[in-house]
Amino acid sequence: NSIEGIERIFAEWGKDIAAVIVEPMAANMGLVLPVPGFLEALRGLCSQHGSVLIFDEVMTGFRVARGGAAEAFSVQPDMWTFGKIVGGGLPAAAYGGRNDVMEHVAPLGRAYQAGTLSGNPLAMAAGLATLQEMESQDAFNKLEQLGQQLDKTVAQKLSAAMQAGKLSYVRKSSFFCFFFGNGTAPRNFAEVSACNMNQFNKVYHAWLNAGIYMGPSGYEVGFLSTEHSQQDLERLVSVVGENI
Template identity: 45%
Template structure:
């Protein structure tokens, strides 16, 4: 029995499904998950000491590669002084100032411990600020596992959603309207019918949780226009894209300014951190200044803040994002060329250090189009690449990530492996 299998069997006895987050279980691709022992740069090693080129990157945070020496040093230095205080520390101010300096849409920011906590709090804030109950989200956009967000579209365009998880009463999602991504007219119709009751729109401005799906030209601009017109707030969920696709996230790439932004992943440099921020008049509604309650024992954890501060500093080096985008382009173009040569229906897209792979002709624009991908071919590709020492996300519905340590040599090794695998599909 392999060491990974042994660990998985053992884990299943005390951990539901043997994992602490569902996608890790390999259920959508089959097989036994790899239990990771260590990571360095663009590589991870499993429990059997098998090395893989990693394109998951802890689902985005490892933009500098794993175990960057300056980040590790900052964490070690902070840990010596204590792991948690439950009281304010100067580092919290430093990272709040760093975030606000980089994102003009943010005047004030509240630190939390996860992306889920950030989006949950942002929606509560939007409801408290507007005095309204209903929210709009989009099919395929994932904003964490808060009850009101675990919802799928109803049977009609403007019907309220149905829970997608047991344990979520229908009453918890009765105020959630689920629409199709990249369909601005549906959003316009929702506001025409229920605009006085809509507190906010929450959107991944570039989706990463139904694989990578970019907004059509004008889509985000329409969301901004409608929110302004009807007195609702626009929330950009940049938990995944924040400081990953560019120095100012998607809002910097598009010029569309949200009222509230949620962040996580990169701002923690691999440690558990989240944040939500926006205009001062909105953020001043949060306790202790305002009536919207939010609290967290580990919010602004000094060790996590230390990792995030060093990460943000290193991302500010001249040319960082240009180089990252260049490497991601090499990867996606190379994969597309090898798939085409093998006669495999395939397309790929990217932005910054984030990419999507689709086993279909043409880049998808919505959840339905992503769902039309050849999932069986993806599974074969995933396991074939795993055997070749390349670790992609174990799901056809997840974006991938490139780090600054994915050198030309690493990309070339990946493409050589992909050429072999495509030939077998």
């Protein structure tokens, strides 16, 4: 999330940088969104120096938008990697990119990529069915509407605690995260690590006791589902308010 940092690295090593791979929004250290201009700066530097910009969209692909984070943030990479949703609940991964990049892969090019389960018919059918179901249900709009409901619920129930610096809240599409002991949303891993993980553990166990199943680490995010209701969101946020 440091524009100055990537500019310094490219200024010194730009001619040697073949590719840059990045999660367009980090979701394995809580939820850390790109600071304004960061992805755009990375796109510009990669284009300037002839480096391939790769978005790791294993978590964000087909989740934050139909076109993933590239669509959500309006920044186009040269290549993508996908996983999770793309297999419809079965083990699968995929990658893709610009025509001139992908033409280097066999049989058109010299780079050979294959595996025992590559293109597994069952996983491909499950992934396609999942994406078709999401499209037919208008799932992306429903998830955003749920997210906006969660925003309002957090504002109603936790605004005083956030103003007091007891926690911060971040959401993008169906991703959300609470950071404890920090009134400002973290911008990098160091700031995430400085949050109060003991407070998270207290809230986490309170969630469990209330029948709410969240990730067991302060470094994980929560996910909204089209099956969640306003009542679910109220319970989720109420437990936070009762335990900080």
